[in-house]
Amino acid sequence: MANKPTELSLIENEAQNGYMAYVRTHTAKLAQELGKKPLAFVLTLGCQQNESDSEKLRGMAAAMGYGITDNPKDAHLLIVNTCAIREHAEKRALSLVGQYKHIKTARPEAIIAVCGCMTAQPHRVESLKRSYPYVDILFGTSQLHRFPEFLAAKLRVGKRVLRSDEPEHTVAEDIPVIRESSYRAWVSVMYGCNNFCTYCIVPYVRGRERSRRKENIINEVKALVTEGYRDITLLGQNVNSYGKDLGADYDFADLLAELDKIEGDYLLHFMTSHPKDATRKLVDVMASGKRIAHHFHLPMQSGSDAVLKAMNRRYTFEKYIGIVDYIREKMPDATITSDIIVGFPEESEKDFEDTLNALRRARFDMIYSFIYSPRKGTPAAEMSQISKELQSERFDRLLAVQNEIALVANKPFEGKTVRVLCDGRSKNKEAAITGRTEGGKIVFFDGDDSHEGKFVNVKIERAETFALYGKIEK
Ligand code: 5AD
Ligand code: SF4
Numbered sequence: 001m002a003n004k005p006t007e008l009s010l011i012e013n014e015a016q017n018g019y020m021a022y023v024r025t026h027t028a029k030l031a032q033e034l035g036k037k038p039l040a041f042v043l044t045l046g047c048q049q050n051e052s053d054s055e056k057l058r059g060m061a062a063a064m065g066y067g068i069t070d071n072p073k074d075a076h077l078l079i080v081n082t083c084a085i086r087e088h089a090e091k092r093a094l095s096l097v098g099q100y101k102h103i104k105t106a107r108p109e110a111i112i113a114v115c116g117c118m119t120a121q122p123h124r125v126e127s128l129k130r131s132y133p134y135v136d137i138l139f140g141t142s143q144l145h146r147f148p149e150f151l152a153a154k155l156r157v158g159k160r161v162l163r164s165d166e167p168e169h170t171v172a173e174d175i176p177v178i179r180e181s182s183y184r185a186w187v188s189v190m191y192g193c194n195n196f197c198t199y200c201i202v203p204y205v206r207g208r209e210r211s212r213r214k215e216n217i218i219n220e221v222k223a224l225v226t227e228g229y230r231d232i233t234l235l236g237q238n239v240n241s242y243g244k245d246l247g248a249d250y251d252f253a254d255l256l257a258e259l260d261k262i263e264g265d266y267l268l269h270f271m272t273s274h275p276k277d278a279t280r281k282l283v284d285v286m287a288s289g290k291r292i293a294h295h296f297h298l299p300m301q302s303g304s305d306a307v308l309k310a311m312n313r314r315y316t317f318e319k320y321i322g323i324v325d326y327i328r329e330k331m332p333d334a335t336i337t338s339d340i341i342v343g344f345p346e347e348s349e350k351d352f353e354d355t356l357n358a359l360r361r362a363r364f365d366m367i368y369s370f371i372y373s374p375r376k377g378t379p380a381a382e383m384s385q386i387s388k389e390l391q392s393e394r395f396d397r398l399l400a401v402q403n404e405i406a407l408v409a410n411k412p413f414e415g416k417t418v419r420v421l422c423d424g425r426s427k428n429k430e431a432a433i434t435g436r437t438e439g440g441k442i443v444f445f446d447g448d449d450s451h452e453g454k455f456v457n458v459k460i461e462r463a464e465t466f467a468l469y470g471k472i473e474k
Contacts, residue, residue, distance in 0.1 A: 003169060005210035005245060010060075010145055011174040019152035020064050026155050027065030030076065040066035041075035045093055046083025048271070049206075049235055050116055052186035053144055054081045057115075059176035060147050068178060072103060077111045077151075082118035084201050086373035093118050097132055104134040111154060113137035115144070120205035123376060125164040139163040142191075142207050145172035171210050183421070183453035184231040185224050189217055189255065193237035195274065197301075198312045198379040199341060199372060202237055211243045214255055218262075225264040230453065231421050234259075234270040240277030253282040260289040265455070267293045267421070267438060275300070276314045278323050287330040294331045295439040298323065299339035303358025304351035307344050310383070317358055324362050335365045335439020342398055343372045343391030345383035352394050356401050365409045365439060366466075367402050371395050403465050410441070410463035417459045417473055418443065424452035431469060442467040 010016055030038040040061035044054040057079050058068050069075055078100055082093035093114075100112055112135050118124050120140030128138055137150050143163060150161045171191065179185055190211040193203045217234075224232055234256075236242060243250020252270075259268055268291050273282075275298055286292045298320075302308050305316045327334050340355065359367070371391045374381035420443045426434035431444030433451060435458075444467055445458045451472075460470040 003245070005169050005171045007213070008145065008170050008172050009174045010172055010176070016145065016148050019148040020060075022152040023064040023148060023155060031065065037065065037067035038076035039069040039074050040077040040079065041069050041072045042079045042081060043072070043096060044081045045089055045096075046081075046085060046117065048186055048233065049188065049191075049237075050081050050083060051180070052188055052235060053116070053141070054079075055177045055179050055186070056144060056175045057081065057147060058178040062178055063176040064148060064151070072100065075103075075110065076107075077113070078103065079113045079115065082114060082116035084117035084121060084124075084205055084375070086370065086375075088373065090118050090124070097128070097135065101132075101134055111136045111151070113139075113147075113150070115139050115141070115147075117141055117201065117205040120164070121201075121376070122164045125162060129160075129162055135160070137161045141205060142170070145170070145175055169208065169210060171212055173212070173216055181453075182227075183229055184233070185229045186233050186235050187217060187220050187224070188212065188235045189239060189252075189270075190236040190242050194241065195238060195314075196312060198310065198383075199344065199375065201375040201378060204377055206237065209238070209241055209245055211246050211250065213246070214243070214250065214258065217255065218258060221259050221268075222262055225262055225266055228453075230266050230455065232266060232268055234268065236270075237272060238274040238277065239270050240273050240279070240282070253279060253285045256282070256292060257285045257289070260285075260291050262291075264291075267291055269293045269295055269440075271297045273298050275320050275323055280326055283323075283327050283330050286334075293438045294334040295337070296327050296334055297337045297339075298327075300358065300362065301339060301341050302344065302347075302351065303355035304347070305354075307347055307351045307355075310346065311341075311344065311380070317354070321358070321361060335437070335441065336362070337366045337368070337440065338362070338364045340367050340369045340398065341372050342369060342395045343386055345372070345380055345385050347372075347386060347394075352397075356398065359398070359401050359405060363405050363409060364402070365441065366406055369395065369398055369402070407463070407465045410465065410468060413441075413460045413463045413468050415460065417457050418468070418470075419455055420445070420458045422447065422451040422454055422456055424449060428467075437468070443470060444468070445470050445472055447472050 042054045042057050044050050083089040114135050119138050136154050153161045192207040192209045194209045196203050239252050242252040303317050418437050420435040422435040428444050433447035435443050457473040458470040459473050460468045462469040
C-alpha cells in the first residue's frame, strides 16, 4: 500500500484561517474605498478537475471578501487556472496571461495569479518568472488549498510569491466552493495519477494518487442531493484505483454502490476509468444501480497492441474489447465513449489501421480524439516522432470513420423518448433549448427557461452525428 495521504481541513486549519482573516482586513478596506466589494475573476482552461479546482478558488476568494465577476477588466484579483495536457493548452494559457499585462498597466494594484498544471512544471515556473514579471503569484495544483497563504504573503510583503510545486501528499477537505451550476456538480474522489502513460504529463503535475475518505465523499454527495443537484460526476484521473492508498476496505465499485443508496432524483457519473483496472464488479454495480448513469467513458488511446505497449497502458486491445462487450451485455442501453490519440511516436500505417478497425469493432457513441503532442519530461517526447502532416492526415481519417459510426449509433433514437437534463438556452438556431441524455448525448428541443436544471422527456425526431433533435413530451 502507498503512503496514506495527510488530511487537512481548511476550516480547522489555524494557519490558513489566519491568512484568510488577514486578506479579509485588506478586502474590507478596499471595499470602503470602492464603495463595493473588490472583485475576483477566475479563468479555467482544461479538464473537469480544473473546473472543479476553479470552483474552490472562487469559493476561497469569496470567503476572503471578494465578489465574483465574469469580466477580467473589472477584477481586482485575476486567477488563470492553466492546463498542460497538450502544447496548444499551454500556448493558450501563455497568451491569456500575456493579455492581462494591459490590465496590470492600467491598474497596477490588481493582483494576477497563475496556477494549475502548467505552473506545476519547474521549467514553466522559470520562464513565467522571467518573461511575465507582472504575475504576482504562481503555484501548482497540489498547493491549491494554500492559496490564502500565498495571497496574504503577497499583500503583506508586496513581493512576488512564486512556488513551484513541492511534492505534497495532502488531501484538503472543507475548502469553500462556489459551484458554476445549481444542478450539475463535480465531486473529486481522488487526486493525482500513478500510471505514467508515456505521453502524459498528469502524473508529473498532479502528483501521486491520493484518495479522499469515503465518509467525506458520501457527505458531500448527500448535501448536493439535498440542495437539489441532479447530476453528480465523481472525478479522478483513474477512479478505478480509488482507495488503494487508504486500505483494503476501500474499493471504487463499493463506493459507487454506497452512493447509489442516497435517496433522490439524480444521476451519478464518474470519470475517468483506466481499462487495465476496470472490473466486472464495477459494471455489475452500474447495471444493478438505481441512480448510476449507464455511461462509460473508457479511454482506449489506440487499437494497436504495439502502440499500447509503447504508451505503457498495460492492456491489449483484446482485453479492452472484452470490457466493452461485458458492458454491452449487462447494459445494452449504455453509452460508451473513449479517448484516442493519433500520431503517437513510431505509429505505423498498420498501427493506425488497427485503431480504425478497433473503432469499427467497439462502435463508440462518441470519441474525444487528439493529435499526439510531445510533453517535456515524458518518455514519449524522447521517442522518434512522426510528421505533423501524417498526424493530421490520420486525424481526418479517424474522424471520418468515427462520424459514420456515431451517426449509426444515434439513428435508433429517432422516434424514441429520452430523459434529458435541461441546460437552458442553446446557441443552435434550430432549437431553443439544449440538454444532455443520461449518456451525455446533446439534445436540442423546444421548451423554455423554466426547464433549466430539470429532467424532461424529449421525443427524438431527428438524429445527427453529434446531436439529437426533438420535442418535449407533454
Ligand atoms: N498528446 C495528446 N493527447 C494527450 N492526452 C493526454 N496526453 C496527451 C498528449 N501528450 C489525451 C489522452 C487522455 C486525454 C485526457 O488527453 O487521450 O485520455
Ligand atoms: Fe495520464 Fe495515463 Fe494517468 Fe490518464 S491514466 S492521467 S492518461 S498517466
